[in-house]
Amino acid sequence: MEKRQMYIADLNVVFGKESEPMIKRIDDIMLPAMTSRLYRQVGKDNRTRLFFHNVCINEVEKDEYVLQGLLIKDTVLSVQSVYDNATGLQMTNERIKSSPYSLFMIYLKNHRMVLVKNQSGSPDIRSFSATIKDVVKEYIRTQNDIKKAEGKGKEEFLPYPHINIAGIKSAQSVRTALADVEKIDKLIFKFFPLNDEWDYDSVFGGIEAQIRRRIQSNKGRMEFPSPQSVDGVADIIEETEGMVKTELKVQYKEDSDKAIGKQKGTIKDNELSEVLQVEVTGELSDAYEQINGYGHELNPLHIQSENNLINYEEFVKKRKK
Structure with missing residues (x-):
């Protein structure tokens, strides 16, 4: 297997x-x-x-x-060099179909x-x-x-x-994504129309039913600056259950690989999702x-x-x- x-x-x-x-x-x-x-x-x-x-x-x-x-x-891979133990690095110009x-x-x-x-x-x-x-x-x-x-x-x-x-997140997958983060500058939730799930009792169900649908807006956005509790952020993102898209503006730790060339960055929704x-x-x-x-x-x-x-x-x- x-x-x-x-x-x-x-x-x-x-x-x-x-x-x-x-x-x-x-x-x-x-x-x-x-x-x-x-x-x-x-x-x-x-x-x-x-x-x-x-x-x-x-x-x-x-x-x-x-x-x-x-x-x-369905794509075509371009191969321009190959290595062989006997002949070493060889230049080539091959195209290989891959799907x-x-x-x-x-x-x-x-x-x-x-x-x-x-x-x-x-x-x-x-x-x-x-x-x-x-x-x-x-x-x-x-x-x-x-x-x-x-x-x-x-x-x-x-x-x-x-x-x-929107990917489904777990508190653990969020904590993993935040492992190299020194500080969260901003937590952002982005709203979009739901498949008749506006009556579902999620953390944002009331916003969908009582605000977005009533004002007939296809988009919405909620921001929380400088959240202090990583555990709180992880738990609330898990509770969104894929009904919003999440984005984090962060500052990376100085010794983190992600901090090379930059200290600030953005962690997008797909990077928080559980695999x-x-x-x-x-x-x-x-x-x-x-x-x-x-x-x-x-x-x-x-x-x-x-x-x-x-x-x-x-x-x-x-x-x-």
């Missing part, structure tokens, strides 16, 4: 001015977009493509549906997701976030162009999404059942709000018709 890195995150996708939750647009937007063969190009000369593969809705257990598939990074991938499972009951990297160069949560944004928006643009060419009115156009992914090590038997591309098994032991994957549950039960009923 080989160990792989597994990330847990909260995927928030809402559509249009009414912030329609992702689960209501699974069949006409999300699934068609992720199976459309659209891709995101990155890197010099756009030689690298990221795209979704084998995406489907799967019932992993009774009434437990996930949107699952692979995210592939590292990651497996993902999005639990539709609460929009929590896991992403497992197959190898060191496999796409991470940031790559997933950037790719799903580009692919879904391009799919919607293409479909709306078709509707426009057919003479259909704007009321029939597909709505554009707000997509945000688990999981063992996988066989090929990761076929390991959905194994990964789902690990999910049984992860509390963040089982959290759900009453309002979200109502929409999910409607979705399950439709699947069974």
